[in-house]
Amino acid sequence: xxxxxxxxxxxxxxxxxxxxxxxxxxxxxxxxxxxxxxxxxxxxxxxxxxxxxxxxxxxxxxxxxxxxxxxxxxxxxxxxxxxxxxxxxxxxxxxxxxxxxxxxxxxxxxxxxxxxxxxxxxxxxxxxxxxxxxxxxxxxxxxxxxxxxxxxxxxxxxxxxxxxxxxxxxxxxxxxxxxxxxxxxxxxxxxxxxxxxxxxxxxxxxxxxxxxxxxxxxxxxxxxxxxxxxxxxxxxxxxxxxxxxxxxxxxxxxxxxxxxxxxxxxxxxxxxxxxxxxxxxxxxxxxxxxxxxxxxxxxxxxxxxxxxxxxxxxxxxxxxxxxxxxxxxxxxxxxxxxxxxxxxxxxxxxxxxxxxxxxxxxxxxxxxxxxxxxxxxxxxxxxxxxxxxxxxxxxxxxxxxxxxxxxxxxxxxxxxxxxxxxxxxxxxxxxxxxxxxxxxxxxxxxxxxxxxxxxxxxxxxxxxxxxxxxxxxxxxxxxxxxxxxxxxxxxxxxxxxxxxxxxxxxxxxxxxxxxxxxxxxxxxxxxxxxxxxxxxxxxxxxxxxxxxxxxxxxxxxxxxxxxxxxxx
Amino acid sequence: xxxxxxxxxxxxxxxxxxxxxxxxxxxxxxxxxxxxxxxxxxxxxxxxxxxxxxxxxxxxxxxxxxxxxxxxxxxxxxxxxxxxxxxxxxxxxxxxxxxxxxxxxxxxxxxxxxxxxxxxxxxxxxxxxxxxxxxxxxxxxxxxxxxxxxxxxxxxxxxxxxxxxxxxxxxxxxxxxxxxxxxxxxxxxxxxxxxxxxxxxxxxxxxxxxxxxxxxxxxxxxxxxxxxxxxxxxxxxxxxxxxxxxxxxxxxxxxxxxxxxxxxxxxxxxxxxxxxxxxxxxxxxxxxxxxxxxxxxxxxxxxxxxxxxxxxxxxxxxxxxxxxxxxxxxxxxxxxxxxxxxxxxxxxxxxxxxxxxxxxxxxxxx
Numbered sequence: 001x002x003x004x005x006x007x008x009x010x011x012x013x014x015x016x017x018x019x020x021x022x023x024x025x026x027x028x029x030x031x032x033x034x035x036x037x038x039x040x041x042x043x044x045x046x047x048x049x050x051x052x053x054x055x056x057x058x059x060x061x062x063x064x065x066x067x068x069x070x071x072x073x074x075x076x077x078x079x080x081x082x083x084x085x086x087x088x089x090x091x092x093x094x095x096x097x098x099x100x101x102x103x104x105x106x107x108x109x110x111x112x113x114x115x116x117x118x119x120x121x122x123x124x125x126x127x128x129x130x131x132x133x134x135x136x137x138x139x140x141x142x143x144x145x146x147x148x149x150x151x152x153x154x155x156x157x158x159x160x161x162x163x164x165x166x167x168x169x170x171x172x173x174x175x176x177x178x179x180x181x182x183x184x185x186x187x188x189x190x191x192x193x194x195x196x197x198x199x200x201x202x203x204x205x206x207x208x209x210x211x212x213x214x215x216x217x218x219x220x221x222x223x224x225x226x227x228x229x230x231x232x233x234x235x236x237x238x239x240x241x242x243x244x245x246x247x248x249x250x251x252x253x254x255x256x257x258x259x260x261x262x263x264x265x266x267x268x269x270x271x272x273x274x275x276x277x278x279x280x281x282x283x284x285x286x287x288x289x290x291x292x293x294x295x296x297x298x299x300x301x302x303x304x305x306x307x308x309x310x311x312x313x314x315x316x317x318x319x320x321x322x323x324x325x326x327x328x329x330x331x332x333x334x335x336x337x338x339x340x341x342x343x344x345x346x347x348x349x350x351x352x353x354x355x356x357x358x359x360x361x362x363x364x365x366x367x368x369x370x371x372x373x374x375x376x377x378x379x380x381x382x383x384x385x386x387x388x389x390x391x392x393x394x395x396x397x398x399x400x401x402x403x404x405x406x407x408x409x410x411x412x413x414x415x416x417x418x419x420x421x422x423x424x425x426x427x428x429x430x431x432x433x434x435x436x437x438x439x440x441x442x443x444x445x446x447x448x449x450x451x452x453x454x455x456x457x458x459x460x461x462x463x464x465x466x467x468x469x470x471x472x473x474x475x476x477x478x479x480x481x482x483x484x485x486x487x488x489x490x491x492x493x494x495x496x497x498x499x500x501x502x503x504x505x506x507x508x509x510x511x512x513x514x515x516x517x518x519x520x521x522x523x524x525x526x527x528x529x530x531x532x533x534x535x536x537x538x539x540x541x542x543x544x545x546x547x548x549x550x551x552x553x554x555x556x557x558x559x560x561x562x563x564x565x566x567x568x
Numbered sequence: 569x570x571x572x573x574x575x576x577x578x579x580x581x582x583x584x585x586x587x588x589x590x591x592x593x594x595x596x597x598x599x600x601x602x603x604x605x606x607x608x609x610x611x612x613x614x615x616x617x618x619x620x621x622x623x624x625x626x627x628x629x630x631x632x633x634x635x636x637x638x639x640x641x642x643x644x645x646x647x648x649x650x651x652x653x654x655x656x657x658x659x660x661x662x663x664x665x666x667x668x669x670x671x672x673x674x675x676x677x678x679x680x681x682x683x684x685x686x687x688x689x690x691x692x693x694x695x696x697x698x699x700x701x702x703x704x705x706x707x708x709x710x711x712x713x714x715x716x717x718x719x720x721x722x723x724x725x726x727x728x729x730x731x732x733x734x735x736x737x738x739x740x741x742x743x744x745x746x747x748x749x750x751x752x753x754x755x756x757x758x759x760x761x762x763x764x765x766x767x768x769x770x771x772x773x774x775x776x777x778x779x780x781x782x783x784x785x786x787x788x789x790x791x792x793x794x795x796x797x798x799x800x801x802x803x804x805x806x807x808x809x810x811x812x813x814x815x816x817x818x819x820x821x822x823x824x825x826x827x828x829x830x831x832x833x834x835x836x837x838x839x840x841x842x843x844x845x846x847x848x849x850x851x852x853x854x855x856x857x858x859x860x861x862x863x864x865x866x867x868x869x870x871x872x873x874x875x876x877x878x879x880x881x882x883x884x885x886x887x888x889x890x891x892x893x894x895x896x897x898x899x900x901x902x903x904x905x906x907x908x909x910x911x912x913x914x915x916x917x918x919x920x921x922x923x924x925x926x927x928x929x930x931x932x933x934x
Binding site: 080081082085158159160164165166167171172257258260261262263264297298299300302303304305306328329330332333336337340341344345347348351352354355356358359361362363364365366367368376379380383384387388390391394395396397398399400401402403404467468469471472473474475476477478480481482558561563566567 | 649
């Protein structure tokens with residue numbers, strides 16, 4: 001391994017250090033900035049992804065707050081119909097494409113190479129390209145506020161995040177706002193595809209010695225599955241966006257119903273993307289939970305092979321369930337029944353996962369630190385989300401509940417209650433690795449409890465609004481429908497969540513400067529990323545690690561009770 | 569919060585249960601018991617606005633009834649799963665919490681158990697089988713229900729942002745307020761709706777009568793309702809369709825046979841011709857109004873907007889955005905954005921005199 005030493009960029013760094021003294025502060029700042037802009041280091045790119053997503057989380061969260069102010073009372077005039085429609089379109093599009101996916105790929109970027117004992121991703125430059133494409137997509141989408149108008153005035157997409165045809169045709173959506181929407185998703189979609197290819201290549205070809213596929217940490221396994229799924233799902237979305245643009249500008253008639261096109265073709269395309277997309281978002285959340293729950297229960301994950309099989313199973317089944325978003329479009333009864341069955345089948349591997357997590361906790365010694373609190377919240381909420389999902393998979397119930405606030409409640413239970421909770425758990429968990437400092441545990445608990453309370457006030461209540469007939473995407477409602485008080489409660493919960501997220505943001509920034517020094521392995525964890533320093537050096541590991549089990553650090557800490565004696 | 573519509577029934581929840589109990593409608597009681605068990609939140613809504621809630625838990629037609637019974641079955645199963653799984657999780661967390669944080673002793677490591685894992689795979693498979701078969705039965709029962717010969721046919725056309733109702737056999741065209749005859753359980757008189765769209769996708773949803781079905785351009789759908797009790801049932805468009813999607817409200821009047829016959833007779837008449845308002849009619853026929861609206865028996869034959877032949881027989885205008893009074897009508901013609909910003913009807917730029925005249929004319933169209 002001595003030849004590795006010569007690869008290390010130490011001498012060059014030394015030169016830079018000595019020159020730095022002679023330079024002005026602004027030059028140093030520029031250099032620092034340039035270092036981040038041109039970086040191909042997976043850790044820096046991972047951090048960029050995460051910061052970018054947190055920024056948009058705050059933006060889209062603010063949009064949600066505006067939405068909830070508008071809906072707090074009936075017949076409100078706080079926002080006009082037009083502005084409200086833009087806000088809910090942007091809220092949904094932002095949360096899915098500019099928050100959910102980039103932050104989860106940010107985690108992959110940062111953690112996967114460290115977990116498999118690699119020095120970087122397989123294609124570092126592609127990695128940088130992917131990030132900047134994603135970032136450019138986000139900027140393009142938000143530029144529509146300035147440049148999307150029919151007359152150049154402020155405007156933004158207002159067709160809903162699923163943008164059903166033919167509402168997106170130029171007849172019904174003049175101006176350029178819809179074009180910004182389509183182009184932004186095409187551009188960020190290419191970025192996502194690049195990242196997915198990169199993760200797959202990295203996992204297949206860069207694992208350290210001894211790390212067979214069945215010795216990979218579940219986190220990495222899940223990202224392999226997610227990346228495969230991403231390749232299959234982003235593609236139809238991108239194709240559909242191109243078709244939309246061809247319709248709008250080149251006289252195509254894919255979705256142009258007035259010229260014989262089919263509105264349903266868009267709906268199919270969108271949900272062939274859209275449903276697996278849910279799993280593209282939720283499998284990384286499982287990935288995070290798979291790391292945190294065992295470490296904070298002090299037990300190995302229960303049923304590792306079953307967890308792997310369940311993840312792969314979910315990937316395949318999820319490709320065959322899209323039309324459960326279409327029970328109301330008038331498919332035949334047999335088609336409806338087929339998609340009821342395929343959707344319910346997803347419940348089986350998902351159930352296996354929940355049971356395995358409970359069995360992991362069972363017999364352990366649970367430590368209630370902030371990452372674990374968020375994961376426990378995730379377990380309860382994901383259970384409920386799964387059960388309301390079963391309800392919606394029952395087509396006749398869906399005929400009632402589809403496009404109602406019940407559905408809003410259900411998918412926010414998945415997207416916030418499961419995914420955002422796991423994202424927060426992951427941020428608290430790997431923050432010390434990335435920065436070398438701990439986030440405040442006291443503020444973390446404030447964040448958790450306020451967020452949990454706000455979350456339930458908001459989204460539990462929404463289920464009832466749906467049962468009482470309130471449809472989604474409405475900018476206001478009549479005072480005589482019995483929805484007034486419930487909507488006010490929902491809005492109050494929204495504000496509580498907003499405060500919790502601000503506490504998190506404060507903690508996130510202040511801990512960077514004032515947090516306790518973390519050390520290499522603050523959680524007493526077991527995977528390879530905790531063997532290197534915090535933050536890790538550019539080259540991650542001075543020597544290529546060698547593993548003999550799924551928990552190399554456990555083996556190291558318990559030389560007389562190693563995992564590899566028991567793993568099948 | 570304790571406001572009751574029209575102030576007619578104080579303590580609505582109780583009186584409703586009593587009234588329902590005296591009629592044969594048991595499922596409404598069950599609905600409220602289930603709701604009460606789920607949460608007190610819907611009770612808040614009930615106190616707010618009595619009978620007008622489009623509540624799927626208070627069905628009044630066969631499809632909605634069947635969906636509700638299925639809902640109870642699914643709630644029972646999912647509820648049981650929740651109790652068992654959340655219970656196990658809670659026990660695990662409480663029982664296996666770390667008692668002294670300083671401890672360095674790790675618990676015994678268990679890597680899995682094939683028997684246990686097999687058990688919790690097989691049980692969900694069985695549950696899915698039961699759920700699926702039950703669901704499929706109801707899908708076929710509702711979706712493939714045979715259409716009786718004497719069923720009433722209505723064509724529903726969705727427009728941005730209003731509803732057109734055509735009764736082909738009766739020669740009636742109206743808007744936003746659907747009238748159908750009551751369909752008693754012992755003597756069914758169902759209504760079959762043919763769903764079309766003139767522009768973008770809409771969705772027809774009146775929760776107390778049936779689930780929703782989309783109105784899709786170039787794609788004909790059907791659904792059916794057989795309301796068992798006369799009354800007014802509220803709903804609205806359930807698929808985002810543009811700026812004023814929120815104000816694409818829907819009213820279904822279920823009439824007794826006599827009421828319905830009278831309504832049909834009136835709708836089949838040509839528009840009222842009152843010489844006293846001839847000036848207003850002239851305004852209507854000479855300004856752009858007639859390009860979009862039809863008034864039977866006049867030169868106005870437009871098809872883009874609602875048929876106004878019997879405008880005053882409807883209780884709301886602008887697809888439910890406001891009540892149909894001459895003052896509101898005048899304001900609506902003067903500035904549609906006042907009630908519905910983004911509605912496709914343009915402000916007609918009429919003079920005050922013309923506004924008065926045309927409003928007076930429209931107010932005669934009983």
